[in-house]
Amino acid sequence: MSPPCVHIVDDDEAIRDALAWMLKSRALNSRSYDSAENFLASWSPEVGGCVVMDMRMSGMTGFDCFEALLDQGSTLPVIFLTGHGDVPLAVATLKKGAFDFFEKPFDDNALVNRIREALAADASRRAADATVDSVRTRLASLTARERQIMELVLAGKFNKVIADELKISMRTVEVHRANLFDKMQVKTAVELANLLKDKT
Amino acid sequence: MWISELWIATMRKSTIASGGFFCWCTIRRMPPLAPLPPTLEQTLSGLQTRRLRWLLAVPKLGIVLLLAALFSLLWLLHYNEIEEERSALIKDVLWLEQNLRFHFDSAEEQLQQLASEIASGHARETQFRVRATHLLKTMPEVSHLFWLDQQQRLVAAEPTANLPDEELSPLGPTATSRGIDTARRFGKPVYGDFFRSSNQQALNELLVPIHSQGQTHGTLIAVFNLEQLLAGQVPWWFTEKYKVDIIDTDDNVLAVKTRIEDTGGQSYEIPLEPPGHGLKLRVTGYRSQENSLQRLLVVAIIVLAIGVFWSLWLVRELMQKRSLAEEALRAEHAFRTSMEDSLTVGMRARDLEGKVIYVNPAFCKMTGFSREELVGQVPPMPYWVPEQIDETFAMHQAVLAGKAPPDGFEMTFRRKDEERFHALVYEAKLIDGHGQHIGWMASVLDITERKHAEDLARQQQEQLQFTARLVTMGEMASTLAHELNQPLAAIASYNSGCLNLLANDNANPSELKPALEKIGLQAQRAGKIIRRVHDFVRKSEPRRAPCDLSEVVEDCLGFIEPEARKRHIRLACQQDSPLPLIPADRLMLEQVLLNLLRNGMEAMNDTVDAHRRLEIAVRLGSNEVSVSVSDQGCGIASDIRDKLFTAFFTTKAEGMGIGLSICRSIVEFHRGRLWAEDNPHSPTGTGTIFTFSLPLTAD
Numbered sequence: 003m004s005p006p007c008v009h010i011v012d013d014d015e016a017i018r019d020a021l022a023w024m025l026k027s028r029a030l031n032s033r034s035y036d037s038a039e040n041f042l043a044s045w046s047p048e049v050g051g052c053v054v055m056d057m058r059m060s061g062m063t064g065f066d067c068f069e070a071l072l073d074q075g076s077t078l079p080v081i082f083l084t085g086h087g088d089v090p091l092a093v094a095t096l097k098k099g100a101f102d103f104f105e106k107p108f109d110d111n112a113l114v115n116r117i118r119e120a121l122a123a124d125a126s127r128r129a130a131d132a133t134v135d136s137v138r139t140r141l142a143s144l145t146a147r148e149r150q151i152m153e154l155v156l157a158g159k160f161n162k163v164i165a166d167e168l169k170i171s172m173r174t175v176e177v178h179r180a181n182l183f184d185k186m187q188v189k190t191a192v193e194l195a196n197l198l199k200d201k202t
Numbered sequence: 203m204w205i206s207e208l209w210i211a212t213m214r215k216s217t218i219a220s221g222g223f224f225c226w227c228t229i230r231r232m233p234p235l236a237p238l239p240p241t242l243e244q245t246l247s248g249l250q251t252r253r254l255r256w257l258l259a260v261p262k263l264g265i266v267l268l269l270a271a272l273f274s275l276l277w278l279l280h281y282n283e284i285e286e287e288r289s290a291l292i293k294d295v296l297w298l299e300q301n302l303r304f305h306f307d308s309a310e311e312q313l314q315q316l317a318s319e320i321a322s323g324h325a326r327e328t329q330f331r332v333r334a335t336h337l338l339k340t341m342p343e344v345s346h347l348f349w350l351d352q353q354q355r356l357v358a359a360e361p362t363a364n365l366p367d368e369e370l371s372p373l374g375p376t377a378t379s380r381g382i383d384t385a386r387r388f389g390k391p392v393y394g395d396f397f398r399s400s401n402q403q404a405l406n407e408l409l410v411p412i413h414s415q416g417q418t419h420g421t422l423i424a425v426f427n428l429e430q431l432l433a434g435q436v437p438w439w440f441t442e443k444y445k446v447d448i449i450d451t452d453d454n455v456l457a458v459k460t461r462i463e464d465t466g467g468q469s470y471e472i473p474l475e476p477p478g479h480g481l482k483l484r485v486t487g488y489r490s491q492e493n494s495l496q497r498l499l500v501v502a503i504i505v506l507a508i509g510v511f512w513s514l515w516l517v518r519e520l521m522q523k524r525s526l527a528e529e530a531l532r533a534e535h536a537f538r539t540s541m542e543d544s545l546t547v548g549m550r551a552r553d554l555e556g557k558v559i560y561v562n563p564a565f566c567k568m569t570g571f572s573r574e575e576l577v578g579q580v581p582p583m584p585y586w587v588p589e590q591i592d593e594t595f596a597m598h599q600a601v602l603a604g605k606a607p608p609d610g611f612e613m614t615f616r617r618k619d620e621e622r623f624h625a626l627v628y629e630a631k632l633i634d635g636h637g638q639h640i641g642w643m644a645s646v647l648d649i650t651e652r653k654h655a656e657d658l659a660r661q662q663q664e665q666l667q668f669t670a671r672l673v674t675m676g677e678m679a680s681t682l683a684h685e686l687n688q689p690l691a692a693i694a695s696y697n698s699g700c701l702n703l704l705a706n707d708n709a710n711p712s713e714l715k716p717a718l719e720k721i722g723l724q725a726q727r728a729g730k731i732i733r734r735v736h737d738f739v740r741k742s743e744p745r746r747a748p749c750d751l752s753e754v755v756e757d758c759l760g761f762i763e764p765e766a767r768k769r770h771i772r773l774a775c776q777q778d779s780p781l782p783l784i785p786a787d788r789l790m791l792e793q794v795l796l797n798l799l800r801n802g803m804e805a806m807n808d809t810v811d812a813h814r815r816l817e818i819a820v821r822l823g824s825n826e827v828s829v830s831v832s833d834q835g836c837g838i839a840s841d842i843r844d845k846l847f848t849a850f851f852t853t854k855a856e857g858m859g860i861g862l863s864i865c866r867s868i869v870e871f872h873r874g875r876l877w878a879e880d881n882p883h884s885p886t887g888t889g890t891i892f893t894f895s896l897p898l899t900a901d
Binding site for chain 2: 013014016017019020021023024025026027028058059060061083085106107108110111
């Protein structure tokens with residue numbers, strides 16, 4: 003996994019350069035993009051880290067770029083830099099899931115702290131995403147009957163009730179249930195429920 | 203001849219005596235632009251009318267009196283002549299009568315002597331005949347002599363017993379016998395009544411009684427022929443002058459002696475005594491020869507009088523014409539005076555040497571000097587400003603040389619109280635009644651008030667422009683703040699980075715250096731923005747100095763770039779190069795261009811992003827440079843295009859409508875033009891091009 007990287011998106015070269023210089027002084031890697039379009043072009047789900055983006059740019063604005071990222075399923079934390087008077091727009095982005103916004107001129111160290119938090123959040127999310135991937139793999143390994151029984155288990159029904167509903171023997175239910183728990187790598191129904199509640 | 207002399211003399215006397223005629227002539231000859239003092243003028247006009255009437259009456263009266271005197275004189279002469287004629291006539295008549303009487307008396311005496319001789323018996327028939335013949339010879343008027351006895355029988359008769367052509371005996375007519383009786387009774391000679399012979403000869407008888415010792419012995423009768431009497435007794439010279447006739451009581455002519463039949467002169471009658479019996483001697487004068495000469499004289503006088511009247515009438519007509527002309531002149535003068543008095547424009551006339559010959563009341567009021575103080579003045583004039591005397595005198599000389607600006611020129615004058623005022627002066631040639639150029643007429647307007655008003659308006663305009671710039675900046679504040687934030691944010695970031703490095707203790711100065719340099723650059727960038735804003739809103743007098751249009755464009759682009767970025771508008775700029783410096787106020791041009799650019803951006807609010815393009819073009823022409831701003835926005839409806847540049851017209855919800863009107867006034871201040879047209883190259887089909895052009899030189 004590549005080291006965490008801060009993606010700086012701003013059409014003002016001075017800002018990009020200064021931010022990069024400052025982040026470097028705090029031992030943070032950064033990559034600069036002079037427009038939102040360029041950033042979107044180089045984006046892929048594997049790209050990690052966080053985005054520091056100017057709200058007002060020629061061409062695509064920061065807000066549009068953010069929406070495009072969301073559309074493409076990006077989970078990158080985005081910190082907006084705004085000028086005076088853009089606060090309402092910034093609040094709207096927060097509601098949409100932006101990580102934070104800073105009004106120019108900003109306290110650089112506070113920004114760096116938030117960047118670090120964003121990077122941490124991204125890292126943990128990526129870790130969590132890895133868990134989700136395994137649960138999905140486990141779910142995919144279930145047979146149709148096992149999935150059927152799992153949904154009934156999750157609905158809190160006892161084996162006897164399940165056997166009656168499926169018109170199979172209670173023994174068969176127990177076998178399927180044991181296989182199911184094995185495949186899902188859980189020991190109890192509660193554990194199963196927690197696993198699926200978090201990740202689906 | 204003498205009449206005309208007299209007429210002229212009368213005229214001269216009357217005009218000199220009145221003095222009015224000369225006075226009037228003097229007024230007529232006065233220059234048309236020299237008004238009289240009103241009081242004198244009025245007096246003169248009244249006086250003139252009276253004088254003129256009087257003048258016309260005097261010669262008429264004189265002529266009438268003269269003619270009356272002339273006719274009186276003629277009449278008197280005529281009268282005297284008649285009187286003289288009459289007295290001469292009377293004298294002559296009396297003389298003639300006396301002559302005739304003497305003749306009768308002489309005849310009477312001779313007959314009496316004969317009678318006494320007969321009575322004494324000394325005379326017989328033969329002696330009677332001798333004596334009678336002698337008597338008849340000496341007295342041709344006695345035609346017959348008869349001797350009658352006591353019984354009235356004819357004793358003797360000479361030459362015949364009968365009267366000529368008539369068998370008329372002495373006893374025939376009863377008159378004779380009655381006369382014989384009377385003579386016998388009185389015993390002295392008696393004349394009988396006249397009678398006519400058969401050939402109509404008037405005859406008269408003298409009857410002389412023959413008596414002695416109280417006894418009457420007969421009668422001697424002498425028959426007088428009256429015609430013969432006059433023929434014999436009236437001398438020839440008398441008949442040259444008069445017609446003499448003897449008439450009876452009924453004016454029947456009995457005898458006449460004349461050389462010319464028709465007389466017409468005066469006549470005189472005197473009783474012919476003897477023989478009496480109502481006989482009268484009448485003498486009539488011939489019409490005198492002098493009469494025709496006199497008549498000629500009268501005719502001449504009348505003709506001359508008519509001539510005099512005619513000439514008087516001509517003179518009267520002439521004077522009436524002059525009077526009418528004078529009346530018209532006076533009316534014209536009064537009209538002109540009231541016109542001059544009502545004028546608020548000062549009028550001043552100078553002759554060719556520059557001497558003031560006329561000022562109107564408005565000019566006097568304007569300068570504070572009276573008419574008397576100004577008329578007759580030569581340069582330097584009292585209303586000239588001492589500190590500008592050289593310029594004023596130069597302009598004065600230019601005017602006299604005919605080089606005054608035809609559109610008038612401005613000048614500072616001073617009032618009597620030393621106050622200065624600005625005047626606008628128009629000079630024109632002063633032409634007299636003969637078409638001669640005799641000087642210069644100036645109309646002078648006091649434009650001090652106007653100048654103040656203009657100054658005030660200009661100040662207000664400047665204030666408005668200034669306010670508009672503030673408003674523009676206010677509207678752009680957000681963009682400008684963002685623009686200013688960029689370098690500040692960069693500076694802050696560099697700064698933080700440097701501090702972070704320094705905090706590590708092992709900081710390498712060479713690492714810090716590029717950051718610090720970049721900080722300086724960013725500070726300059728921020729400073730530039732602030733300077734631009736400051737320049738834009740600073741309050742300054744409009745000043746046309748050499749100005750580089752490309753700098754104006756650059757500054758404006760600097761202003762609007764952030765906003766254009768925000769609005770996703772691409773800016774394009776095309777400039778001809780090199781651009782010359784033009785005389786203009788840079789700040790004002792920036793204001794115009796910025797306004798047009800911002801309008802263009804706002805017009806493209808509804809344009810799709812792909813077509814949001816704002817283009818600035820600076821084109822250099824032969825004598826002007828034009829700057830156009832083309833947008834691809836909503837365009838301008840043709841019906842509101844005319845109102846675009848009027849103040850307080852706006853299509854924006856929050857606009858005040860002063861931007862374009864200020865732009866136009868600024869462009870016009872630079873003697874340029876500002877207009878709007880459709881953008882034919884717009885891919886959206888709509889769009890507007892605003893263009894302003896400026897002259898390359900400040901003419």
